[in-house]
Amino acid sequence: xxELPEVETVVRTLEHEICDAEILxxxxxxxxxxxxxxxxxxKRLCHEHFRKFERRGKYLIFRMDTVTLxxxxxxxxxxxxxxxxxxxxxxxxxxxxxxxxxxxxYHDTRKFGRMCILPIDLDLSxxxxxxxxxxxxxFNAAYIHAYRKGRKVPLKTLLLxxxxxxxxxxxxxxxxxxxxxxxxxRSCARITRKDEENIARETKRILQxxxxxxxxxxRSYTSSLGVTxxxxxxxxxxxxKICGVCGNEIKIKYIGGRSSYYCPHxxx
DNA sequence: ACACTGACCTGCGAGC
DNA sequence: TGCTCGCAGGTCAGTG
Numbered sequence: 001x002x003e004l005p006e007v008e009t010v011v012r013t014l015e016h017e018i019c020d021a022e023i024l025x026x027x028x029x030x031x032x033x034x035x036x037x038x039x040x041x042x043k044r045l046c047h048e049h050f051r052k053f054e055r056r057g058k059y060l061i062f063r064m065d066t067v068t069l070x071x072x073x074x075x076x077x078x079x080x081x082x083x084x085x086x087x088x089x090x091x092x093x094x095x096x097x098x099x100x101x102x103x104x105x106y107h108d109t110r111k112f113g114r115m116c117i118l119p120i121d122l123d124l125s126x127x128x129x130x131x132x133x134x135x136x137x138x139f140n141a142a143y144i145h146a147y148r149k150g151r152k153v154p155l156k157t158l159l160l161x162x163x164x165x166x167x168x169x170x171x172x173x174x175x176x177x178x179x180x181x182x183x184x185x186r187s188c189a190r191i192t193r194k195d196e197e198n199i200a201r202e203t204k205r206i207l208q209x210x211x212x213x214x215x216x217x218x219r220s221y222t223s224s225l226g227v228t229x230x231x232x233x234x235x236x237x238x239x240x241k242i243c244g245v246c247g248n249e250i251k252i253k254y255i256g257g258r259s260s261y262y263c264p265h266x267x268x
Numbered sequence: 269a270c271a272c273t274g275a276c277c278t279g280c281g282a283g284c
Numbered sequence: 285t286g287c288t289c290g291c292a293g294g295t296c297a298g299t300g
């Protein structure tokens with residue numbers, strides 16, 4: 001399940017591999033992956049080039065010559081760069097035929113991912129009404145204080161809210177709250193100014209460490225390898241059974257419809 | 269305006 | 285062994 005650091009890794013890897021590559025044609029094997037008319041999608045991308053590679057939250061943003069290509073990997077979306085003759089996997093749903101005998105293939109076992117074409121001058125600051133990037137200076141204690149005012153959702157729900165901040169998913173939300181000694185079920189109305197500072201700081205620290213570690217997979221990248229962004233920061237609490245700090249049992253609780261891992265002893 | 273629920277999908281592991 | 289069932293999770297439409 002790619003979150004911000006994994007999406008960043010995928011974007012940087014693709015930039016390294018296919019910058020300025022021309023699309024000769026697009027094959028779509030599962031229509032619902034494409035938002036809007038798949039035929040229009042295919043036509044608009046024909047003879048476009050991958051010029052600029054950006055990320056906004058968990059969205060991959062490809063600036064072409066005259067359009068912007070947007071991709072969301074959701075849970076299991078992956079990109080592979082393969083030679084034309086490589087056999088097609090049953091979970092490959094979109095193939096971008098590139099000049100030079102290579103293909104960019106979109107692979108997604110659960111077909112949850114989405115892609116669409118938007119205008120070339122698309123403004124990322126207002127795109128999908130996403131909140132500030134967690135690594136930007138806009139995401140700070142004062143912002144957290146202002147946003148949570150009047151709300152009382154659990155902290156876990158707040159961190160997953162893409163309008164609050166864009167790019168955090170289930171795994172990093174658990175890790176951030178563990179680092180802040182805050183239980184995922186704690187109401188966002190009941191935290192202190194110090195907690196707000198901790199959330200801003202630990203969010204940046206954890207995501208940056210994950211991006212740095214993901215970067216090592218870029219350097220060892222070979223074209224036969226999938227561009228999966230599969231790297232996850234080694235988890236301290238998510239999917240763990242025992243707390244590495246106090247040795248107590250890690251609890252799992254359903255919050256906002258998602259499993260949340262926390263240490264009842266270390267987190268309050 | 270905010271908050272919660274279900275739909276979208278497939279694979280996998282638990283339980284019978 | 286073979287079946288069913290529940291769970292996994294990001295986003296959004298629909299409902300309260």
